Amino acid sequence: MKISVIGLGKLGFPMAKFLKKFNFEVSAYDINQKLCEELKINDKTYLSSEVGINKYKKKIKIFNSIQECLLNTDITYVTVPTPSLRSGKFSNKLLLNVLDNICTFIKAKSKKQPHIININSTVSPGSFEEELIPFMEKKGLINDIDFSFIYNPYFVALGNVFKNLESPDYILLGYSSNQALSKIKLIYRKIYKKPILKPMSLKEAVLVKLLVNCYITSKISFTNFVKKLTDKNGLTSAEVVLEAIGSDKRIGNHYFKQGGPFSGPCFPRDNLALINFCKSMNLNHLIPKTTNKINISTYSDMFNILKFFKRNKFKKIGFLGISYKPNTDDITESVALKLMQESKKLGMRVFYYDNYVNKNIKSFKRYKNLNTLIKHVEILFISYLDKKNNKINFRKISKTIIWDIFEFTKNKNIKKFSNIYQLKKLLKDK
Ligand SMILES: NC(=O)c1ccc[n+]([C@@H]2O[C@H](COP(=O)([O-])OP(=O)(O)OC[C@H]3O[C@@H](n4cnc5c(N)ncnc54)[C@H](O)[C@@H]3O)[C@@H](O)[C@H]2O)c1
Numbered sequence: 001m002k003i004s005v006i007g008l009g010k011l012g013f014p015m016a017k018f019l020k021k022f023n024f025e026v027s028a029y030d031i032n033q034k035l036c037e038e039l040k041i042n043d044k045t046y047l048s049s050e051v052g053i054n055k056y057k058k059k060i061k062i063f064n065s066i067q068e069c070l071l072n073t074d075i076t077y078v079t080v081p082t083p084s085l086r087s088g089k090f091s092n093k094l095l096l097n098v099l100d101n102i103c104t105f106i107k108a109k110s111k112k113q114p115h116i117i118n119i120n121s122t123v124s125p126g127s128f129e130e131e132l133i134p135f136m137e138k139k140g141l142i143n144d145i146d147f148s149f150i151y152n153p154y155f156v157a158l159g160n161v162f163k164n165l166e167s168p169d170y171i172l173l174g175y176s177s178n179q180a181l182s183k184i185k186l187i188y189r190k191i192y193k194k195p196i197l198k199p200m201s202l203k204e205a206v207l208v209k210l211l212v213n214c215y216i217t218s219k220i221s222f223t224n225f226v227k228k229l230t231d232k233n234g235l236t237s238a239e240v241v242l243e244a245i246g247s248d249k250r251i252g253n254h255y256f257k258q259g260g261p262f263s264g265p266c267f268p269r270d271n272l273a274l275i276n277f278c279k280s281m282n283l284n285h286l287i288p289k290t291t292n293k294i295n296i297s298t299y300s301d302m303f304n305i306l307k308f309f310k311r312n313k314f315k316k317i318g319f320l321g322i323s324y325k326p327n328t329d330d331i332t333e334s335v336a337l338k339l340m341q342e343s344k345k346l347g348m349r350v351f352y353y354d355n356y357v358n359k360n361i362k363s364f365k366r367y368k369n370l371n372t373l374i375k376h377v378e379i380l381f382i383s384y385l386d387k388k389n390n391k392i393n394f395r396k397i398s399k400t401i402i403w404d405i406f407e408f409t410k411n412k413n414i415k416k417f418s419n420i421y422q423l424k425k426l427l428k429d430k
Contacts, residue, residue, distance in 0.1 A: 001186065004070050005026060008039065010161070015077060016077075021056055027061045027068075029065070031066075053162060075117075112146075119150070150175050152184065155212065158325065171197050175201075217270075223259065227258050260335045261298040263324040267333075301420070304420065305420055306346055310347065314378045317379045318353070318381070320353055320382050320383055321336055325384050326386035335383060336381065340352065351367060353366070353369070370392065405418050
């Protein structure tokens with residue numbers, strides 16, 4: 001089966017490489033011509049912080065024209081952005097641009113069997129029925145005769161995309177035609193020994209993608225609620241309490257540790273898209289709304305810590321990591337970046353060190369060396385749990401106060417805090 005992959009970003013490129021590994025004939029295209037040219041010459045440095053990318057050595061065939069890329073393929077994976085609109089709904093504008101090209105291709109081809117369009121981008125409920133299928137029909141094509149949609153979003157975390165593709169919990173397959181479903185099943189049966197496939201209607205699959213992220217974010221917000229309780233108590237530890245709660249098999253310890261707000265390119269916006277959908281249906285949306293409110297209040301608590309620093313005449317704050325998690329340079333909705341912006345607004349000087357983000361972020365001073373950063377700042381915020389940080393000898397840092405929301409540093413001899421109460425005590429004891 002010949003597969004075309006359109007959109008070679010953080011998700012599309014790994015997927016194209018992954019499919020190629022299993023000997024599918026893969027052709028790929030991205031509207032970003034510079035990226036295409038770079039990938040044609042050398043694809044080894046692109047997304048290089050993705051864990052395990054080096055194992056995927058086979059090069060994919062990249063085309064500068066979408067029509068050439070689509071030629072002779074049976075199925076197209078579409079992985080282009082679906083940016084959030086102000087309402088929270090996702091925009092299908094870029095998807096429609098790709099579909100327009102797919103229509104031209106379908107009309108020109110001689111082989112008259114439905115071309116399968118596998119949408120991997122996240123879409124809002126109603127997108128297939130109200131926008132994507134009508135768009136194709138307006139072009140004179142017939143659903144499930146000329147084309148068939150599959151909705152197949154991946155549950156991947158940036159940095160671990162290959163690992164998540166290699167061992168997914170299950171594969172979500174929204175479909176409307178049995179023929180298209182059979183074909184996509186062939187792909188996944190070739191890749192995995194015993195794939196757990198979850199076929200369902202397109203409408204159901206769109207909801208599953210959003211509801212999974214809504215559930216995970218509600219777990220994270222629950223941990224932040226627990227942390228508020230334990231912090232206020234003073235002598236109780238969120239870590240101990242959450243570990244015990246999560247050991248109940250009905251709950252589980254995944255995404256259930258003390259930490260900060262949920263962040264990144266998917267969680268916050270998927271939650272907002274769900275709220276928008278519920279509102280459009282006049283439905284109670286207390287769960288995603290409350291989850292979101294707790295997230296906002298978790299940020300407020302952190303901003304209050306910054307204000308406390310300001311009142312106590314601290315001037316220099318440093319951040320260890322500015323992306324939203326390790327092994328990626330994605331800074332979308334990153335906790336560190338929001339705190340950096342807030343610190344700056346308060347008039348503090350902001351510095352950072354990052355293992356994964358190459359580009360410099362305006363307004364903040366980057367240090368190329370962590371030790372230099374630590375020497376220059378009064379407070380150091382640890383942005384995420386990262387194995388690379390295990391090597392840091394925090395004992396050497398005599399003066400710097402470590403803001404450790406994950407309670408990552410176990411050493412009792414260093415100056416550290418994870419909440420305002422600990423911070424106040426720390427400064428009083430000084
Ligand atoms: N990144 C994630 O962790 C993740 C996880 C699950 C779902 N998603 C969803 O996947 C989609 C893509 O996300 P991403 O992170 O890969 O985005 P990205 O911005 O990293 O990559 C998208 C790529 O699509 C290209 N593109 C844009 N318009 C195009 C067009 N008309 N034709 C061809 N190429 C085009 C861009 O140049 C870019 O290279 C989004 O809907 C996102 O919500 C992402």
